[in-house]
Amino acid sequence: MKKKVAVIGAGASGLMAASIASRSCDVTIFEKQKKIGRKLLATGNGRCNISNVNISPDRYHGGNKDFVAKVFERFGLLQTEDFFRDLGVPFIEEEEGKLFPASLQSSTIIKFFEYELIKNSVDIKLHRRIDKIIPLRSGFKVITAGMEEFVFDSVIIACGSCAYPQLGAAKNVYDLVASLGHSIVEPFPSITPINIKLKSLHKLQGIKWDCRLRVLYDNRAIAESYGEVLFTAYGISGPASLKISRWVNEISLKGEHSFIEFDFFPELSVEELQSLLAVVTADPQKSIGFSLLGILKERMPDTLLACGGFDPLNKNFEVTKDLQKIAQLLKGFIAPVGKCRGFDEAVVAAGGVAVDEVNPLTMESRIIKNLYLTGEILDIDGDSGGFNLQFAWSTGAIAGMSQ
Ligand SMILES: Cc1cc2nc3c(=O)[nH]c(=O)nc-3n(C[C@H](O)[C@H](O)[C@H](O)COP(=O)(O)OP(=O)(O)OC[C@H]3O[C@@H](n4cnc5c(N)ncnc54)[C@H](O)[C@@H]3O)c2cc1C
Numbered sequence: 411m412k413k414k415v416a417v418i419g420a421g422a423s424g425l426m427a428a429s430i431a432s433r434s435c436d437v438t439i440f441e442k443q444k445k446i447g448r449k450l451l452a453t454g455n456g457r458c459n460i461s462n463v464n465i466s467p468d469r470y471h472g473g474n475k476d477f478v479a480k481v482f483e484r485f486g487l488l489q490t491e492d493f494f495r496d497l498g499v500p501f502i503e504e505e506e507g508k509l510f511p512a513s514l515q516s517s518t519i520i521k522f523f524e525y526e527l528i529k530n531s532v533d534i535k536l537h538r539r540i541d542k543i544i545p546l547r548s549g550f551k552v553i554t555a556g557m558e559e560f561v562f563d564s565v566i567i568a569c570g571s572c573a574y575p576q577l578g579a580a581k582n583v584y585d586l587v588a589s590l591g592h593s594i595v596e597p598f599p600s601i602t603p604i605n606i607k608l609k610s611l612h613k614l615q616g617i618k619w620d621c622r623l624r625v626l627y628d629n630r631a632i633a634e635s636y637g638e639v640l641f642t643a644y645g646i647s648g649p650a651s652l653k654i655s656r657w658v659n660e661i662s663l664k665g666e667h668s669f670i671e672f673d674f675f676p677e678l679s680v681e682e683l684q685s686l687l688a689v690v691t692a693d694p695q696k697s698i699g700f701s702l703l704g705i706l707k708e709r710m711p712d713t714l715l716a717c718g719g720f721d722p723l724n725k726n727f728e729v730t731k732d733l734q735k736i737a738q739l740l741k742g743f744i745a746p747v748g749k750c751r752g753f754d755e756a757v758v759a760a761g762g763v764a765v766d767e768v769n770p771l772t773m774e775s776r777i778i779k780n781l782y783l784t785g786e787i788l789d790i791d792g793d794s795g796g797f798n799l800q801f802a803w804s805t806g807a808i809a810g811m812s813q
Contacts, residue, residue: 443537463503
């Protein structure tokens with residue numbers, strides 16, 4: 411008789427685990443929502459940023475990088491590309507090494523997984539939330555919210571995290587695992603917009619500008635990013651801010667304070683920017699604020715100058731001294747970070763199941779035999795750009811291969 415395997419959660423890692431396990435086992439996949447892969451469908455704005463050519467443990471945070479390294483040694487990008495090519499989904503590469511399915515549609519991935527599951531006779535049970543997993547002397551009893559009971563030889567928990575509840579995520583996934591004896595590192599939102607406490611900066615709402623951002627904490631820079639920043643009514647969003655959000659969120663949830671330093675001209679040195687300022691402010695009839703419209707977008711000169719203590723209407727500035735200070739301001743504009751934004755805006759949750767309790771070569775729990783954990787429920791979070799889905803594919807595949 412074939413081994414009976416339950417997969418809890420039909421998201422990225424659960425679909426991967428079920429596809430592979432069903433090559434040799436009798437698999438049932440439970441999904442609490444009406445459809446499989448709801449979050450997966452929303453990934454990459456519906457295009458599914460499926461992985462990244464720059465996959466490396468350095469792009470992951472939380473638990474421990476050795477764990478991530480071992481996972482990728484067992485099932486890395488190459489194996490993932492092979493898997494999807496066999497499924498009928500070649501990848502294409504875009505900027506920053508981001509990989510997408512050639513169709514540029516996440517719906518393709520879901521349809522092809524569904525095809526694979528049906529082909530391998532997987533029992534797909536939708537609208538079934540698993541509320542309890544009870545270890546038996548041999549195997550597990552799995553109980554749904556509707557009190558249906560099933561018995562399996564092994565269980566793969568692929569329930570995801572509590573990030574983005576609009577797509578069905580919920581905090582109770584951690585209770586399910588904690589009830590089995592696993593420790594949970596308190597989850598917190600990652601890859602989110604950032605609140606900025608400096609209200610006058612909110613006047614830049616709607617403006618997009620390429621910046622270098624540095625997170626300042628405890629008198630040192632602990633993270634940095636480069637890219638587009640979107641100024642909002644509360645602070646900042648856009649790729650560069652999403653990239654550093656993990657660090658500012660972790661600090662603010664500890665009740666401590668960090669600052670963001672904006673470099674509005676990352677391609678220029680202070681001296682080069684000072685020379686450029688001298689060129690655009692050459693006309694003595696123009697105020698400094700009006701002159702700076704030559705190199706900044708509307709509202710930026712007045713807002714940034716005022717925040718730095720300069721009068722934007724001033725026409726009598728000192729070319730050497732004032733322009734040097736303005737260049738320094740535009741290359742090192744410091745603003746305090748406000749409260750962490752919520753899980754409803756978080757692409758992923760940092761924190762989760764402690765990874766020293768899971769074997770990275772099999773994804774089996776070190777606490778309960780034949781119990782496996784995959785994907786975002788683990789205390790590993792990746793950078794934005796395809797890193798989180800890659801971790802879900804790899805851990806799901808390893809759990810599937812280990813059945
Ligand atoms: C808007 C958005 C865009 C994103 N875009 C990208 C991207 O382009 N690239 C990238 O790398 N990452 C992206 N991510 C992150 C990525 O989607 C996740 O890291 C990944 O889906 C995690 O996979 P998972 O299998 O762990 O969990 P999920 O994919 O979240 O799947 C978990 C599944 O389990 C189900 N479930 C939960 N509890 C139960 C239960 N008790 N019983 C039954 N079922 C249950 C859930 O309904 C869900 O379907 C994005 C996230 C969001 C929110």
